[in-house]
Amino acid sequence: MKKKIKLNDIMDNCKISVYLAYAMSVYCLASVFYLVATRAVGTPFKDSLTEKQLEIKxxxxxxxxxxxxxxxxxxxxxxxxxxPFNKC
Incomplete structure (x- = not known):
């Protein structure tokens, strides 16, 4: 018979996955890269808006x-x- 896993069991034995840590790091690095790489990219849509549309935006x-x-x-x-991660 399989033992049912309860939420309390999971929270009592909490371990943050190394893969999750790597994924969060990759996401942060990708975000920084995106910010740096897109600084020189133009904004043709924004440039096409009228003053009223820019104010609404x-x-x-x-x-x-x-x-x-x-x-x-x-x-x-x-x-x-x-x-929630106090026991990790």
Missing amino acids: KESAKVRRNIFYLGIAIGVISMFVFQ
Whole structure:
């Protein structure tokens, strides 16, 4: 008979995968490379927008930025409160 694996069993024996660490590192390096490599790339779509469209885009970006920052804050607070990796 197979033993059922419960969430508590997983959290009690938490080990972060080396593969996950490598994947996160690769993602970070790729993000930095993307930022550096695209600095010299033009922005033909943005260049084609009117002033009114640019203003709408700017306001939309502001709203989305605030939502993203709120998500980060919720994530950080959740990590402090629940400490899911405390036993790792």
